[in-house]
Amino acid sequence: MEYFVEIVKALAWPISVIWIGYIFRSEVRQLLERVSSFKYKDVEASFEKSLVQAEQSARNIEKPKLDESESEISQKEQLLRIAEVSPRAAVVEAWTLIETAAMKNGLWVGTAIKRTNPKMILDHLESSGKFSPENLGLINQLRQIRNKASHLPDFAVTQAEAERYLDLAVKGAAVIEASVS
Structure with a gap:
């Protein structure tokens, strides 16, 4: 007993x-x-998972051939420098590439720039009918990663992950800008 x-x-x-x-x-x-990152003995889950999914989506998208202006190259270099200091800030700031491309795509008409949010940008791109589901899927994945970086206090990103996100944001912005022409 x-x-x-x-x-x-x-x-x-x-x-x-x-x-x-x-x-x-x-x-x-x-x-x-x-949870943005979790590690226990040999098990690790992190930002990497979201990033890998976005990269898989991006593989299916053919990058349009656009001439990069000096200002775009300069902006990318600035984002890479930000990633060296604060990878999380670089992820949040890289989203501005998508916002700028959406503005060129007609998100804002006239002189008044409306207050916007990342979901509104995605909705605008979807309603335009110019984008394939793969393209919209990539933009949505980038939006979700950006939201995690913006709103989760314990979100951790490495410099390499931030640079990978930046490459995806550049590709997403190029896809949006290519639809303008």
């Missing part, structure tokens, strides 16, 4: 934790989706 009591004592906490996890599984799932 004493042996049985010891087994129950040893299993009480693990079973309780598993049971609570089961009861709150949807909340736990949502919480895990918000």
Whole structure:
């Protein structure tokens, strides 16, 4: 009998934790989706997952041939310098490439520039009918990554990941600008 009591004592906490996890599984799932990086022994999940998905989407998109102006090259160099100092800030700032391209695509008409948000940009591009689902999917993935970088306080990005995001943002902006002509 004493042996049985010891087994129950040893299993009480693990079973309780598993049971609570089961009861709150949807909340736990949502919480895990918000985690930007997680590492325990050999298991690691991070920003890398979102970035890899966006890169896979970008492989299906043929980059339009556009002449890069000096200002665009300068802007990209500035973003690369920002990535050296603050990769997270570079991700947030790289989204401006998409915003600028959307503005050239007719998001803002006339002299008044309306207040906008990343979802509004995606909705505008979708409603224009000029973009394939793959192109819109890439822009949406970039938007989601940018949102995580902007709004999650514990979001961690390496310089290399920020530079990869920047390359994807340049490709996304080029796709949007190519539809203008």
